[in-house]
Amino acid sequence: MEYIRKKIGLESYTVRSIPKSVLITNTEGKTVIDDTNPKYFYGKIPNYIVDSNGNYILDSLGQKIKNTVDVSLFLTQDVDDMGIFSDKTFTPSNTTLPAPPPNFNSFTYGRLAGAPLNFYLTGENTLSGNTDDGYLNQVRSYRLDVNGNPIYVPFLNTSDNSKKVFNGVISEDINKTIYSIGSNPIEVSDYQQNNISSINSGIEFITYKNEYVRSVDEYGKNLSFFKTNFKSNSGGWNINNTSLNAIIKKEEYLGIVFKPEVNSVVFINRGVADIFERHAILSELKTTNDIDTNRGGFVRV
């Protein structure tokens, strides 16, 4: 616990003004203070802020403002990563909330009982930028024109899994080639038949045939490629990358931030060691490196 010491003078909060309205003339003809006057605060620390005339200062709502001793603090939080969690299935609530609570936040509300998955999804997010023309090769046909350049055939699916993924050209003219990588083939088909106006799945690339971009790679070698823009409409959290699970913390994963990876091809759990244990271990050693690596250095020379 941090310990802070401060010394604060009360004089800063003590009223030293004497309004003319609290002055009276006594029987001897002398000007004195009427200390029964409610506007007389000299030498006192009032509970509410007063002005030099002894009137309470009001806020915008007409309320008296509390007289306070203000101290600035800096609060900190020590944070340690406790490592990975484990997913568990759960029985959802029988009552589904019709709408998220105001300012719904998955952290402050947690996995709110009755909150369906769509409370946690974000709307479609458009991502765009510039890149090189590396994907252009993936969408060309195997045919070449008279000059030996590849021919790009619109809506020719060059994907290895054409039933599920569309990689191919959408349109082409003398200035640019528009192509899509990783799109939904059904959506592309609908677009081709003018049923929909745009393709929202996959990444759309536009490579400009007459515009070059010059660059230098990490080894200082000059690079040149066609100017290419990309656009994606399927970013954000959606049903493809989000699921609701109860999460628990397994003690053995405390402080472990990645899932354990087992490199052994074969792992034999011997259980209770018997008299053949040592011989059995030695029989597994085929090379000198095995001496170091077998059982995490169990065998030592």
Next chain:
Amino acid sequence: MATGNYGTIRPADVSVDDVEILYSYTPSRELVSSVDLLNLDPSEVLIPTNSPNDVNEILGGLYTLKLPTAVFGSKGFYSIIIRPKQIRTTIQDCGVLIDNQDVKGLAFDINQIPTELQSRFENGNLVGYRIEYLKENTGTGQNKIQNLFRIITSNNRALPITQNQGNDNASQAYTFNDNSTTVFCTLTPSSAPSVKPNAVPFIGNPQQGVIITNTFFNPIMLEIEMVEYDDETLAYALYSNQSKSLEDGIYTIYNFGNQIYKQYNLYEVKDQFTGKPLYEVREQKFTIDPTKDFDDVTDF
């Protein structure tokens, strides 16, 4: 496997709803008596600072403690403890998960939690909270088990179900169910260390009282010494305007705003028989003479 976990210290952006403030007062350090701690309402005295770029965005770290002079207006020592809010409840049950028998935890009843704090017990919201334990037999002595705490590592609404053990015995275990008002919390440490396989850490017993505390910020303690005189008031005596009324011997010291700060009567004490001056006296005057206003005195 990587164990490159991180830790950091960050400016806290805790809500004042998750803060508790206690204070005590003593007029001097010499006073020997027990310390009575009183509560302050954090929502009235602790004001977070907003970002200069967005008035609706908390800056983080910087807070202003506005101590009302009605309480903090006396000369003396005020000890103020600002700590994370505590939630007191009892353990409903202790158990394991139905298909993870090695994952032990505590069950709490959400309905036993004050309504305004129940949202803290929603799934996943208690992660990082600290649990401290009260003694089960609270007849005499200290009620709290000292130097013992556990950290909550996960919490989910859960339902107890029985599992058949293959004989007449049936044990109870928990399965996650959002329709339940019971919350199952896993804690650390809750499993035996590898060097002591039989030493299963204590995580609590059913019906035992516990104190659940958030860890959103590190608690701090302020000792504020309210003093009558500081550098500024001493400077009044040295450098500010003063007047000495020759007619009635009133000596007035003004503050830097030319308001009357102190007044004194100046007089001589003489021998009543010989008239020989014995003392020159400066005696503080507690009834202020308002006619010695600096502007009036110097208005000539």
